[in-house]
Amino acid sequence: MTAQHDFAALALQGWLASLREQLPLAAQGEALRRALLSAPGVRQAGYLAWQASSGIYAQQDGGPALPPGQGDPLQASDLALHQLLAEQPCLSLQQVRQLPCWLAGRLRRAALSQGWVLALSWQADGAGLLLVECAEELESAWLAWLQPLLKQLASLAGGQPASSPLLVNDPQPALLLDAGGRPLACNPALLRLLGERPFADYAQLLPVNHAALRRACLQQQRAIDAVEAQDGERSLVWCFIPEPAEGRVLARCREASEELRSAREAAQARRLYRLITENTTDLISRHTPDGRFLDASPASWTLLGYWPEQLRGSSVRRLLHRQDRRLLRLAAQALEQDGYHTMTMRLRHRQGHYLWFETASRAIRETYTGAVVEVVSVSRDITLRVQAEENRRRLAEVVEANTDLVLFIDAAGQLSYLNPAARRALGLAPGAVLPALCELLAPAVLQQLHGSGRQLAERDGVWSSEGQLRAASGASLPVSLVLLAHRAAGGERYYSLIARDMTERELREAQQRRHQDELAHTARLVSLGELASGIAHEINQPLAAVVNYASASQRYLQSLGDNPQAAERVAQGLARITEQANHASEVIRRLRAFLRKGQRRMQALQPAELIHEAVLLCQWQAGNSQISIIEQAEGALGCVYADRVLLEQVLLNLLRNAIDANREHCAGQPSQIVISARVEQGSLCMRVEDQGPGVPAEALEHLFTPFYTSKAEGLGLGLSMSRSIIEGFGGSLEARPGVSAGLCLECRLPLVRQDHEQ
Structure with missing residues (x-):
């Protein structure tokens, strides 16, 4: 309860201060409302001043506004209440709600029923009332005692000197604390900073270590500035100023949310810039307009073999390849004219070899004259890229000069490129539109290429086959096909089909087959000579049988009249002669077939x-x-x-x-x-x-x-x-x-x- 009494006392001091400073009635009413809200059991409070011209009570505080009363506003009147308060200074809200007055309707519409209305006026030319909504257990005797106390305090305030105008009129929220940390006074700016919160929450505005700061301020007799505190989403910066003679400390603050946010963002940006500068793989450097190093990032050691300290004051010219030194003059002209320049150059590594760099430079100008005072450059090592481009250029030259037919096929199966050899072989002019792949390959070969060919090329990297390419003239070209799978930088698949003209090979193979057939025929002749005795035996044997059967048949013909079986014997001999002759003919046929000469x-x-x-x-x-x-x-x-x-x-x-x-x-x-x-x-x-x-x-x-x-x-x-x-x-x-x-x-x-x- 001691802390609550201190807050209530400080709140009353704020109200008295507003009276001494003769602030507007609304400011005085707001100070009184805050003082009452600091008391236990008080839910809502307000001060209403009597308006003699209109005959009603008007609200004079910064609290929640009461709704209008019931009936015609032009007929509104609180005269009955004003007369009753003159006779009975303390009325309950239930009594007021029963009166035929404008305020009664406002109370009913605001649903205020538990509390008191006290007649209170501290100004000589006016009257007013104090409206208090409180808990049921709050005794009416306490409120009856409060009314004369407030009147007495108001009369005493008129005879006291005004407080320091520096505190009252300070646009920054300020709070006066004693050596023990109890609040002594505050200014309206602090009350506005609190808003709808009770004054008891003032400590939430102070830094968490405000007690230690206050003691240090009094002991060291010096002001402590720039102490941050957080109030929800707001950031406050406090300054503690000691009054050693009085043993008090004046605490002033200002809202610095945007300032602190900007400062944090700037600090984060500086940290991020430093982090990027120290960890980037690119070389970030500063130069004088004539090309001398002012500073460089640590990447200089990784890229060039020099620490930043070794580069400061040295000229870029000594690192440049002699063929690239002319670029410095062109860069200086571009920076002077446009303020920005990008160039590709070679820089010498500390070990003696040269590396390719792509450097983007920006000019820093003097504000008033516009003269270039500094150059900031970002250099990226592109040696691998240059080498890759050179390799691609050489590969392109090889493809262009290759006597084999080279065809590039995209993922959709369409031709995208033909080298000069392919155009010549297919009879296409240099600027002619590329034909479809189906016009060049037979359907079976094309189906094989798009099916198993692509799969094998994807899996093993290469697929090979043989086929025919159809030229524009309609002629067919025998080729050996090799399909290679590639992947572009963006991940797209494409293929190169290398076709080698096999016309000469087929001619050589045909000639080789003819030579082989000739050699085989010669070998057969040799074999036939070696088998001559066996062949002669196979032919002589049926011929001898034919002679024997013919002789026997002749004899049987001579005895045809005497021998009844002679005719039958002659017929059997002729049949045997036919059989042996056919056997000899079969041997000769077999030999002729074996000695056949000609194409396979x-x-x-x-x-x-x-x-x-x-x-x-x-x-x-x-x-x-x-x-x-x-x-x-x-x-x-x-x-x-x-x-x-x-x-x-x-x-x-x-x-x-x-x-x-x-x-x-x-x-x-x-x-x-x-x-x-x-x-x-x-x-x-x-x-x-x-x-x-x-x-x-x-x-x-x-x-x-x-x-x-x-x-x-x-x-x-x-x-x-x-x-x-x-x-x-x-x-x-x-x-x-x-x-x-x-x-x-x-x-x-x-x-x-x-x-x-x-």
């Missing part, structure tokens, strides 16, 4: 039939050496796509090598050669296994080398040519040790798909 005829072939044909060609040679050839075909073999004669030549070559190996190793003893065919892992596997001496492991890899042979009269071209023929069909020919000694030659060929076979 690729067709689907039955492996078992080819194996049998090859065995027949060398059967007699094997039989003379007591060598038996065993044919083994396991299951359905399918078909292979190859040239019949060349594949038969390969099989014959393998069989003859096996016959020579057996003859050499077995020395006239019976032996055998096994030629087998089976399907393994989707391919046709044909093996020729002999019972010869075999080949050492270190010599296996040399078997297919041209001119490598173990025969005294051999040329070493048979196996080499055989491998080339098989690889031309998409297969392989390998040698490995046999299961029971000897040598195994294994030929693998891809099988024809069922749809292809049909």
Whole structure:
């Protein structure tokens, strides 16, 4: 209760001060209202002055305004209340609400029913009343005692000297405190700062350490300034001024919300600028107009190898590349004229190498004359960018000069660029509109490129294939295609399609095939010469049979009249002659087919039939050496796509090598050669296994080398040519040790798909 009494006493002092200073009646009424609000139990208070001219009580304070009364305002009158207060100075609000007066209606509309109305006037030329809304427990005797006290205080205030006008008229809120921190007086500016809050909340305006500040102010007898305090969203700056003689402290404040906010923003901006300057990777520097360093950011050490202290006072010219020093004069002219200039230059690192920098400079001018007094520059290391641009330029030159066709394709599958070689090959003029990709590639190749081609290029970086490019004239150009996937700086995907003209390669391959066919034909002739005795036997045997059957038929014709069976014997002889002649014709047909010369005829072939044909060609040679050839075909073999004669030549070559190996190793003893065919892992596997001496492991890899042979009269071209023929069909020919000694030659060929076979 002591603190509340102190606040009430200070509030009454504020009211008395307003009386002494003879402030306007409204200011006096506001001071009195605040004084009453400091009392316990008082909810609302106000002072109303009597208006003799209008006959009503008018509100004279800064509190909440009472609503107008009921009825016609022109007929408003509080005369009944004025007369009753002259007789009875203290009335309850319930009594007033029952009176036929204007204030009664205002009380009813404001819902004020618990409280008192006291007749109170401290001015000689007027009367008034004090309106107090209070708690129910507040006794009427206390209010009856308050009325004469206020009157007595008002009369005493008239005889007291006025307080200091510096306090009353100070536009800044001020508060007078004693040595113990109790408030002694305040000015109206402080009351306005409090607003609707009671005076008891004055401590909320002071700094949190105001007690320590007050004691220090009195002990040291000096003012303490610029102490910040926070009042909600507002920022206040207090100044404590001591009065040592009186033992008091005058506390003055000013609202500095905007000022402090601006100061905090400026400090934050300075900290941010310092943080950016000290941590940025760019070089921020200040220069004199003639190009000498005034200062530089710490990035100078990272970029140039110099600390800022080492650069101060030195000239930029000594760091510039000699070819770039002319830029200083151009920069000075641009800064003088425009105030801003950007240039690209080379600066020497402390270690001696040069780096590329992009420098943006801005001129700082003198306020009145406009002369350039300082230059601020921001330099960025663009060495990597310059090198990348140089690499791109060189790459562009390579693409432009490349003899291969280079086509750039965007993510949507549209052509975006053709190099000069591509334009020439496709018959497009330099300024012609680029055609659609579908006009250049066959639908199957285009579908493959947009499907698996892009996926493989994205995953593995490259995709390759072969196809045809259609020129503007309608001609087709055989090309080898390579698709590369790229990503632009913005993340967009694009592709480069490199097409190499394969016309010359196809011509060379065709010529090589012709040479290979000629060599194969020569080899067949050689083989035929080596097999001549066997071939002669195969032809002479049916011819001898024909002669015998013809002689026997002639004899039967001579005895046709005596022998009844002669005619039947003649018919049988003619049938046998026809059979042997057909056998000789089949041998000649087989030889003619084997010796065929001309272009390759690729067709689907039955492996078992080819194996049998090859065995027949060398059967007699094997039989003379007591060598038996065993044919083994396991299951359905399918078909292979190859040239019949060349594949038969390969099989014959393998069989003859096996016959020579057996003859050499077995020395006239019976032996055998096994030629087998089976399907393994989707391919046709044909093996020729002999019972010869075999080949050492270190010599296996040399078997297919041209001119490598173990025969005294051999040329070493048979196996080499055989491998080339098989690889031309998409297969392989390998040698490995046999299961029971000897040598195994294994030929693998891809099988024809069922749809292809049909």
